[in-house]
Amino acid sequence: MKKAIVLAANYSYADQVRTTIKxxxxxxRDIKFYLINSDFPNEWFINLNKKLEKLNSEIVNARVDINQVNRYKTDISYTVFLRYFIPDFVEEDVALYLDCDLVVTKGLDELFSVELENYSLAAVKDLGGLNYYNEVIFNAGVMLVNNKKWKEDNTLQKLIDLTNEFHNKVSQADQSILNMLFKDNWLELDFSYNAITLHTNFAKYDILADDYPTIIHYLTERKPWKIYSQCVFREVWWFYNNLDFINIDGDVPELYKNMIVSNFEKTVLVYTYTDSLLNIDYLIRNLPKVKFVVAAPVVVSHNISRLLKYSNVEIASDIAVIRGFGSYLISISDILLDINYGGEVDNVVSLFAEQNKPVLAFKSMKHGEQGQVVFEDNTPEDMVNYIKSTLMKNI
Known part of the structure; x- marks a missing residue:
């Protein structure tokens, strides 16, 4: 019997939907996807079903239209609350709802085996709501839905009625409405089943572990497909996005970090408040096997963002508002370049020294005497040669 997985999106999100499905x-294997939508072309479903067939899987075009919505009393665009329509389309008694800004890294049999009993759904506690607002709520981006109970309880109509009454009085749109209706009627799941990247610190999740959470959820506007790096596990989303269905057979139990092959041999970090980085272009051009992560607590200027013309550059902008992200970048970087004008950011030099990681500096740029390996300002080739000969292999 196929397991039911429900997605909901508009066609502008087609690439993200496809990535989640992959x-x-x-x-x-053996998945029956339902895509609740209003504007996906039929050809999209036909082509995708050809690819899913070899996995004994399929996708159903669960199209919502205005005639269907007219059965309900609402003055709000139905595209805002597509997931409400699960009981209208899904045949199975249990269905897993997934947002489309997430990826799955493991088999889902264990999650589908959860006994819902008389609960309407199972979900993960929203740690943002708990830590920022002292609210015990669930995050609606991943829900194991007791669809049989939703149908029996006329849940769709109740959700739309609540939305009509409270849509302009709640802070989190349909998630707030879902929590109002199911306030005392949901079963808590482990954080790994909806690991919101922004909440990994709250959960004390070890982001350096060899494996990944079962479901990684890229909540908020800091998405991995955007130009700047502003979330953990960015590389995981791109791994699945780049997969071809030809190479997918449903037989990989879980994703480990050593399965994501990097194009680079080392990662260097530049952590700066300013956009003046001595000799940065020379270093980037002459170290093509090195990934340069240029990070700033503030919004970066054009003089930093222009560096994205180089394929070995990643820019992390405005990260002061992303709790723990600076520490994450330090943990995944091999070398610190102390080459920025202005002050040292967040004691980054000493943090690298504490972890016995090398810090390289130009003479006029170094921040104090903290054990840096120092080079003359006008000889960036010496720094390049040092990195190649001393810190790298097979270059």
Missing amino acids: SVCYHN
Whole structure:
């Protein structure tokens, strides 16, 4: 019997929907996807079903239209609350709802085996709501839905009625409405089933572990497909996005970090408040096998963003507002370049020294005497040669 997975999106999100589906299929077979939508072309479903067939899977075009919505009393665009329509389309008694800004990194049999009993759904506690607002709520981006109970309880109509009454009085749109209706009627799941990247610190999740959470959720506007790096596990989303269905057979139990092959041999970090980085272009051009992560607590200027013309550059902008992200970048970087004008950011030089990681500096740029390996300002080739000969292999 196929497991039911429900997605909901508009066609502008087609690439993200496809990425989520590929991540599920990389680790699972026998899936019946339902895509609740209003504007996906039929050809999209036909082509995707050809690819899913070899995995004994399929996708159903669960199209919502205005005639269907007219059965309900609401003056709000139905595209805002597509997931409400699960009981209208899904045949199975239990269905897993997934947002489309997430990826699945493991098999889902264990999650589908959760006994819902008389609960309407199972979900993960929203740690943002708990830590910022002292609210015990669930995050609606991943829900194991007791669809049989939703149908029996006329849940769709109740959700739309609540939305009509409270849509302009709640802070989190349909998630707030779902929590109002199911306030005392949901079963808590482990954080790994909806690991919101922004909440990994709250959960004390070890982001350096060899494996990944079962479901990684890229909540907020800091998405991995955007130009700047502003979330953990960015590389995981791109791994699944780049997969071809030809290489997917549903037989990979889970994703490990050593399965994501990097194009680079080392990662260097530049952590700066300013956009003046001595000799940065020379270093980037002459170290093509090195990934340069240029990070700033503030919004970066054009003089930093222009560096994205180089394929070995990643820019992390405005990260002061992303709790723990600076520490994450330090943990995944091999070398610190102390080459920025202005002050040292967040004691980064000493943090690298504490971890016995090398810090390289130009003479006029170094921040104090903290054990840096120092080079003359006008000889960036010496720094390049040092990195190649001393810190890298096979270059």
